[in-house]
Amino acid sequence: MKIIVAIKQVPDRDAQLRIDSSSKWIEESDLQFALNESDAYALEEALQLKEKDGGEVVVLSCGPERIGQTIREALAKGADRAISIACDDLGSRDALGVARLLAAAIKTESPDLVLTGLQSEDLGLGQTGVILAELLDLPHASLILHVEKTEAGLTVKRELEEGWFQEIQLPLPAVLTIQSGGNKLRYATLMGIKRAKLKEVRQLAAADLGANAAPVVVLDRVALPQKQKSTQILPGTAKQAAAALVEKLKFEVRVL
Amino acid sequence: MSKILVVLEAGRARISSEALAAAQVLAGLTGLPVESATVGNAQVFAEASGQPIAGAYAIQHPLLEKYTSDGYVLAFEQLIRKLDPAYIVFPHTYQSRDYVPRLATRFGQVLVSDITGIEAGPTFVRQLFQGKMTGAYSHPGSGPCFLSVQAGAFRAAEGQAGQTTIEAFTPEITPAQIRTRPGEPFRGSAQTVDLGSAQLIVSVGRGIKEADNLPLVQDLATALGAELAASRPICDNGWLPMERQVGSSGQTVAPKLYLAVGISGAIQHLVGMKGSQCIVAINKDPDAPIFEVADYGIVGDLFEVVPALTEAIKAAKA
Numbered sequence: 001m002k003i004i005v006a007i008k009q010v011p012d013r014d015a016q017l018r019i020d021s022s023s024k025w026i027e028e029s030d031l032q033f034a035l036n037e038s039d040a041y042a043l044e045e046a047l048q049l050k051e052k053d054g055g056e057v058v059v060l061s062c063g064p065e066r067i068g069q070t071i072r073e074a075l076a077k078g079a080d081r082a083i084s085i086a087c088d089d090l091g092s093r094d095a096l097g098v099a100r101l102l103a104a105a106i107k108t109e110s111p112d113l114v115l116t117g118l119q120s121e122d123l124g125l126g127q128t129g130v131i132l133a134e135l136l137d138l139p140h141a142s143l144i145l146h147v148e149k150t151e152a153g154l155t156v157k158r159e160l161e162e163g164w165f166q167e168i169q170l171p172l173p174a175v176l177t178i179q180s181g182g183n184k185l186r187y188a189t190l191m192g193i194k195r196a197k198l199k200e201v202r203q204l205a206a207a208d209l210g211a212n213a214a215p216v217v218v219l220d221r222v223a224l225p226q227k228q229k230s231t232q233i234l235p236g237t238a239k240q241a242a243a244a245l246v247e248k249l250k251f252e253v254r255v256l
Numbered sequence: 257m258s259k260i261l262v263v264l265e266a267g268r269a270r271i272s273s274e275a276l277a278a279a280q281v282l283a284g285l286t287g288l289p290v291e292s293a294t295v296g297n298a299q300v301f302a303e304a305s306g307q308p309i310a311g312a313y314a315i316q317h318p319l320l321e322k323y324t325s326d327g328y329v330l331a332f333e334q335l336i337r338k339l340d341p342a343y344i345v346f347p348h349t350y351q352s353r354d355y356v357p358r359l360a361t362r363f364g365q366v367l368v369s370d371i372t373g374i375e376a377g378p379t380f381v382r383q384l385f386q387g388k389m390t391g392a393y394s395h396p397g398s399g400p401c402f403l404s405v406q407a408g409a410f411r412a413a414e415g416q417a418g419q420t421t422i423e424a425f426t427p428e429i430t431p432a433q434i435r436t437r438p439g440e441p442f443r444g445s446a447q448t449v450d451l452g453s454a455q456l457i458v459s460v461g462r463g464i465k466e467a468d469n470l471p472l473v474q475d476l477a478t479a480l481g482a483e484l485a486a487s488r489p490i491c492d493n494g495w496l497p498m499e500r501q502v503g504s505s506g507q508t509v510a511p512k513l514y515l516a517v518g519i520s521g522a523i524q525h526l527v528g529m530k531g532s533q534c535i536v537a538i539n540k541d542p543d544a545p546i547f548e549v550a551d552y553g554i555v556g557d558l559f560e561v562v563p564a565l566t567e568a569i570k571a572a573k574a
Contacts, residue, residue, distance in 0.1 A: 013462075013520075016543075017388055026389070094366045095357070122385055125369050127357035130325075134361040139435035140325065142354045159505060160441055161350050163498070167439035179505075181492030216397035217366040220379065224543075225390045228530075231537075231550045238560035239568075245536065246568040248552055253534045255456055255480075255513045256572050 001055040001149065001172070003046040004109060005079065006102050006116040006128065007039040009063055009070040013121060019222050025091050026222065035070050038117025042178035044185050045147055046115050047078045053149050056080050058109065062101050062206070064088050075196035076188035082199070083109075087206035094215040095127045102128070103135040104209035111173060113154075118143055118177040129177035140175040141168045145182035157182075259310075260286070261341035263332070263352075264294040269303035271347040271405070273412030276304055278405040279345045280413075281374045288342060293335055295320050295328065298422050304412075312422045313339075319429045325355040326434045331427040332359050338425070341400055348404040360402040367402040368393050370523070372409040382406070386522040387545030407504070407527045449483065449499050451507045456482035456515075459502055459529070460490055463518020463539065463558055467495040472562050473517055479569045485509070487525045503528035518558045521546030538562065 011017065012032040020027045035043075046057045059074040061067045062085040071082045083105050090098065106114060114136070119126030133140030145165070146157040153171035159179050160166055188196075206212075234244040250256040262279040264272035279290045291311040294300050298314040315331050332355075336344060346352040348370040360367045373381035377394055380403060384391045395401040451457060458477040464470060477484040484500060491501040502509055503525040514532035519525060521537070521544055529535070530549050537550035538561050547553050554561050 011385070013386070017385055019389070026385075096361060096364070096366045099361075123391075124382075124384065124386065125367075126353055127367060127369060130354065130357040131361045131366075134329075134358040140358070141436060142325075143350060159350070161504065162508070163444055163506065164441045165444055166441045169437040169439075170435060181488070181498075184494070214397070215366075216364065216395065216399070217368055218394050218396055219391050220394050221392040222384065223390050223392070225383070225387065225545060225548055227548045229535075229549055229551060231547050231553045233542075233547075233553045233555060238556055238564040241554040241556060242561060242564035242568045245552060245554060245565060246572050249513070249536075249569075250572060253513055255534075256569065 001049060001053060001112040002058070002109070003049060003055060003113045003115060004058045004060050004106055004111040005039070005043050005046045005074070006060045006114065006132070007043065007070065007074060008036040008061065008117070008120050009033045009067045010036045010120055010122040019224070023221055023223070024219065033066060033070065035073055036117050036120050038119060038178060038180045040117070040185055041180045041182060042115040042117045043074055043077060043079065044183045045178050047186070048183060049113075049147060049149065055112070058083060058111070060102060060105055061085070062087050062098060063090050068201075071201060072196050073188065075199045076192040077186055078192060080199065082201040083204060084201050085204045085206055085209065091219075092215065094217045095125050096131055097213060097215055099128050099131040099135055100213070101206055101209050103132055105204055106132070106136060113173060114138070114175040116175075116177055118179050129175055133175035136175065138173050138175050139170045140177070141170060142177040143179045144176045145179050147176065258288060259339065259341045260288050260290045260343045260345060261336070261339060262290060262292045262345045263347070264292055264300045264304050265347050265349055265351060266294060266297045266300050268347060268349060269300060270412070271349060271407050272300055272304040274407065274410045275345050275347040275405045276309075277410040277412045278371070278374060278403070279343075281410065282343055282345065282378060285374065285376060285378050286342070291339065291341070293425070295331065301420065301422060309420045312420045313425045314422050315425050315427060317427055317429055319431060319434060322438050323351060324434050324436050324438055325358060326436065327429060328355040329359045329362065330429050330433060333362055334427040335425055336363070336400060343401045343403060346402070346404040348406050352404050356402060356404060363399055365397075365399055365402050367404060368395065369404045370406040371403055372406045383523050386520065387526070387548075388543065406523065408530065444498060451483055451485055451500070451502065451509045454483040454509065454511050456480055456513045457485050457502075457509060457511045457532075458482045458515045458517065459485040459487065459519060460517045461487040461519030461525075462489045464490070467493070469559070470495060472559070476515075476517070476562050476566045476569070479566045479573070480515070482513070482515070487519045516546050516550070517562060519546055520544045521549065
């Protein structure tokens, strides 16, 4: 199978975020970035499918120059080649606008399977894969933990709420959004990192993909969340704070 | 373009009621009437009570008996073209996440997903960066605006629904248009831990760093006489079994005490535990979203705070 994995570079989850001067996004200048977690699971699923059934794994990403680092990481883990869409105005595109760019690039490859993580850790819209399926006119399944190739296509395990699951059969080509936790993630080996440097990264420009419709939904403002409760912070050293908490648990919460 | 359509999900009365409550907030801002629709069983109109509804549509078709994204997209596409609503409000569930982005795309629209607030404008508020920030979205374009409502964000009104006549709507769907074949839902494994009935829960998150550090938190739970639970990444890594996971994909809990250790508090976790009577958070990041719902907080290194707390609890119980 030829598998395309759409991946996103997002701010590292431990990064301290600050709102930028426009209040429309965060200050990106001194941030660390990383591969979006559920996309890492999508990549892992693709690599395992390739190891079992053969084929090719192509990673696809879209964004400013810094995404090159995340793409190299995916190649080092074992993807065969990559497509990088240069796009400096990702933030001014809505989910449909970004999916249109990805879909235009995917169409040039005619893959058997398109995988992506179920949602990004920055915007968290959880829609790119499902929108891609519609733009490519392919069947899809979302929140997938396990993929198995069958004669007729695929059998996938879908996560439902509150500990329930479901199997779905679907024909190929198809689009799947991958939930985290289905596999154990691999690390890049030293050899993998060396090899990645020689692998092909096809460079595309957003302007060339002809997907420049005005956004229908706009993120106008970013803010710090408002507290729902007034949290009483217990100060002091670890020992002092622990003692203060025990007092609270004893006399206020009454669980000791 | 003169109404708000709220979609109720069968078997999900509570979050459907909250979607209805959100639609009423939107109605208050826009002056538009609220109508509702559901697939199949019209029972949900009665269950999702509390708000009068102008019109109700029960979408009926043999091919919709089992949920498929293809079937639901076709059905709602036809209903929306018939009713021409300005806003369509969905509960944010695993089901709506699966088909509504596709449905919106069919109208050249983008779903504003899992909103937690509606303000004048209208402006739609939702979380960004796993709850570390919020974003305010607007829909300046023409055409219907698709929204989904996060669980627990809007308060469903008390009381009975107003009298409404339910109109059947039969979409045109052919078997060949349904490309996926869904199986029956099943439980992952036998549940041996019932976190739902636990009075005290100590829950551990990514801050614990390694599986080898888990005994630290287990000791705290034992000292307290609490059940041990975890956020999703801990179970994803296989460090604790899935049945100990709290959150939208795990169990929903409401104990007397929920002590969150090294959990940042992404919304998927918060929806599973924010009904707890008392929430205590131990986290090194003072801006972690868990502190937005915590009653008591300790900002510090859990590797220092947790052993100190375990000792203090043992001493208090001795």
